[in-house]
Amino acid sequence: MTFSGSLLDPADRYRNDENWIKARLDDSQSRYLVLWTLQVLVTGDEALALVWLTRSDVENELPGAFAAAPVFLGVDAEGAAYFAVDADGVAGETAPFPGSGQFLELRATASRLQGGEAGILARARSMVDWHKRHGFCACCGQISYITRGGYMRKCSNLACGAEHFPRVDPVVIMLIIRGDNCLLGRQTRFPDGMFSVLAGFIEPGETIEEAVRRESHEEAGIRVGAVRYVASQPWPFPSNLMIGCEAEALTEEITLDTQELEAAFWVSRADIRRVMAGDKTLGFSLPASVAIARQLLDRWVGE
């Protein structure tokens, strides 16, 4: 599953140890991944690799880059520490580190990375983005500061002192099945012609299965019975946990919520296979394999 499989140990045990974190930031063995406008520095052509810089590499190009605390990503098997650095605010409008690689958007990058690097990247992107949008305390409005290697922000107002933690937003994504057909839908923002399975955020006070049933009914008017969990995927745009399920439809008639979907239809397993084989005559395309939506479809047609 793309965006999973990091081989780093996230090493929660070190995060409370400020001295350990400080020592690693000064350690020449430590390595830094730079994000700029939420894109990531990579090298390579078809197969890509993340570019891991030393602290002096980063500071030579971007003085002041360490004023905002880097996010601790974990340690490798030899004990070397890895961090993410946000170049926004210290870099200009042209990409820094032109001699080291190129900055690419994550969706275009993830499936071309090897050895679990896309999992590291998912953590780095979600965490850096969270800090960008959470500089202030939601309880009292005062400035908050980074602590615990980036895994907590604490309010600077001593009378408040609220602690804030990175978000992970759980989302249900479900292949709705009726006999040998499944339901596909499209949102207006999708690329032309692309259809996918339905999805939606889990709300407070519901189970995974209840969220699947609610979203299926809200978006397409379909009543769902049995729900089976299949697999999950981190999706760092900005920080979703995609919870992939198969859902048995009890009804067939589609009633669209046009705020959510512009079209939806039932399609047979055979037709899904034809589209996967490259047949364009059916007039629709499917998500790329980077997305769990495609994994759910691949699994179903392979059964």
Add this chain to the structure above:
Amino acid sequence: MTFSGSLLDPADRYRNDENWIKARLDDSQSRYLVLWTLQVLVTGDEALALVWLTRSDVENELPGAFAAAPVFLGVDAEGAAYFAVDADGVAGETAPFPGSGQFLELRATASRLQGGEAGILARARSMVDWHKRHGFCACCGQISYITRGGYMRKCSNLACGAEHFPRVDPVVIMLIIRGDNCLLGRQTRFPDGMFSVLAGFIEPGETIEEAVRRESHEEAGIRVGAVRYVASQPWPFPSNLMIGCEAEALTEEITLDTQELEAAFWVSRADIRRVMAGDKTLGFSLPASVAIARQLLDRWVGE
């Protein structure tokens, strides 16, 4: 599963319609659930029921209670709308509505409610608590305001305009199994003698299965192989989604992270059954059935 099973339709389709929400707030058919210090107004003795008040009931006792927008909970089969009202800030230090019922803490209440009311309560408690702690914009520090029936806060600073959504924090909770034994542990904050299964928050950039493996190793030093999803539960303290799994241990030696657990041990299915049957001689107790931890244990010993 306690805290699930709400029979209300959360009716996402109405939330963007300010006129609909306003009309329902003025509708004599609408009903209001009052929370006070995050406790809930209930009536009854052993079996409890939520107390649903009219707007005039609420305003007679608590003038100004509608100054902060109530949270929309959903509609029933007849189309009546239900809302949650936070009495804090308008009520004093003694409980309001003394003639209508009593305010109880949710853990003591949930298992004694009928007909899915605990599911409604979970949504109400998580949402009211979220608003209490998110009066300001985390992006810019200015005041934010409630919109979409309570499902969004928007920054009042036009130059920012950030949109903020209620949190649901996904947590893995796993029965770690090795042959006919399972692993139990206890945190210092647990009631005396109580042991439970392990749990921890899912972090950005990991799957459910990776979070189970990471937490099992971090907290108890146990390496885990296969992970099977079992069931999920909303846990409104403040707004967790408990994702219950069974996990096959690959190792047996326990290495405690004493920041997380003060003790852990392997226990046989037979001994779990004895404790469930009321045997106190084993020296430990188990969580009550309100918690998914107990449901995971019940299921395993029943196999």
